[in-house]
Amino acid sequence: MQHNTHGEMQATKKAISWTLFILSYLFVEGSCQDFGGGQTQFICTSVPKDMDICAATLQNSMPGEDLKTTVMQLRETVLQQKETIMNQKETIRELTSKLTRCEGQSAPEPGPGGRRKETGTKNTMGDVSRGPSDTLAQLSQTLQSLKQRLENLEQFSRNNNSVQANSLKDLLQSKIDDLEKQVLSRVNSIEDGKPGLRNETEQRGRVESTLTSLHQRITDLEKGQKENRPLDKFQLTFPLRTNYMYAKVKKSLPEMYAFTVCMWLKSNASPGVGTPFSYAVPGQANELVLIEWGNNPMEILINDKVAKLPFIINDGKWHHICVTWTTRDGVWEAFQDGVMRGSGENLAPYHPIKPQGVLILGQEQDTLGGGFDATQAFVGDLANFHIWDRKLSIGEIYNLATCSSKAQIGNVFSWLESSIDIYGGASKWTFEACRQLN
The missing domain is CATH 2.60.120.200 (Jelly Rolls)
Incomplete structure (x- = not known):
């Protein structure tokens, strides 16, 4: 758009230059031809030294008419170019305004301490920008993290036969119980909102299977007498x-x-x-x-x-x-x-x-x-x-x-x-x- 505007402005400049050149011959005081229409305009015409100026002007009335037509056309061209430039400027202003708004919306305004100011409510179970598949993937990642911890706990228990490990297993099972309720609640809400999503249903099955496996492994690990740790440790x-x-x-x-x-x-x-x-x-x-x-x-x-x-x-x-x-x-x-x-x-x-x-x-x-x-x-x-x-x-x-x-x-x-x-x-x-x- 910037390239076209530049070309149009160059054309306008040329038109204005030609208009000024022609007008420099037209509107000169001292000549005497009336083109009619209620307005008297003067032209400058080259004539022999001894010839009457007005007579010479009348003899050349047809070229004067052609010149008048040319001037009117150039004037119309100038007006059209001027209108085009005004429209282009308005378009540029609109696009600049839209770009500014888009940039402002793409990065939320930071609050004190560089923190983002919120403009709406948030989902308490996941990022609102995420779709159902992304949310379930994140929950599955959480379960994978717990699974890895449980594997570490199993190894620790086998190597040390530690009563402390049994206490950790109890805590982990309690946390997985809580997480299971949240995961299943989240999956159900997704399926209720968008029924028939096969991928989400399959992923729900995988999540449930993982939870069941974790529960079983924790049950297998529970052996020996349990000991409560100090409340601040x-x-x-x-x-x-x-x-x-x-x-x-x-x-x-x-x-x-x-x-x-x-x-x-x-x-x-x-x-x-x-x-x-x-x-x-x-x-x-x-x-x-x-x-x-x-x-x-x-x-x-x-x-x-x-x-x-x-x-x-x-x-x-x-x-x-x-x-x-x-x-x-x-x-x-x-x-x-x-x-x-x-x-x-x-x-x-x-x-x-x-x-x-x-x-x-x-x-x-x-x-x-x-x-x-x-x-x-x-x-x-x-x-x-x-x-x-x-x-x-x-x-x-x-x-x-x-x-x-x-x-x-x-x-x-x-x-x-x-x-x-x-x-x-x-x-x-x-x-x-x-x-x-x-």
Whole structure:
């Protein structure tokens, strides 16, 4: 379209040049021929030196008529070209406007901290952009991950005859029971919405067969006396980046004018490990959030205000991280593996953390208790998550990172298995916080 417009503009320029050339001979004051029609126009005609100008003009009336016709044609051509150019400009404006709208819709507008603003409701069992086949494939991938873990558990049990392995098997069976209900519910809803989809029906059969096989293998593994592990000796595992796999803390947080939050994290997810935890309150989904999304650094959000944290943890190893904050001047500090890595101020100053909210592990909330986005989900392992309503000292944080006997537990929230519910295929496994330090 740009090439054609350029050609038309060149033609217009030529037409205008010819018109100006001809008019330079037409409208010159001092000659005397009237073409009629109520308007007197003057032309300049070459005549002999001694000849009367008006007589010469009358003698050449026919060429003057031809010239007038030519001028009118050129004038009409100029008007047509001008109209064409105006139409082309309007078309360009329309296409530019449409292109701008398309570009704006293709990439959602980022919110504070580089996070995407949601424009609609989300499916709590899968990414809304996925079709039925994609959703079932993702669920099958989840089952495959559980199957691999079970195989590892079998090998461990055969090699060690461990009572602890039996405890892990019980947990796994419980989680598979929950997952089976969700998978079958999802498949049924797909088939109800689109009856007669043969591929989905066949895949449902394969999923059910896999679940049955897993149940049977777990039953075969159950031998010996079971032993309950201590309530705080566990980790949460989020093996896949989904928008339905998460853990929920059973109680809310109190109003806090200062806090320290610490945890152990292990992840090699890329890009970004996701959201280890998010706390939302009515009217503010980002009351307190720890997130590393996309290629952005890890961030702490308080009342939607953002501070970038100097953490580097996506190397597949366990790391102990802590963040402290006080409402006075919004002063914050960030610790990795017991060492302060950064600090700052003016992070939501004089804004207390509000009570009566929902604390979620593994997902970022866009609405109170929901609105999860798979691209912001945490992928990896999380353990020993504690919250205090005060700023811990450097020594106290070092004791936590080095597993000192002087280490304390959170007075606002402490890491207990009975305090957390898990959903969507997330799992609990036995974990000794400092085992990797030995």
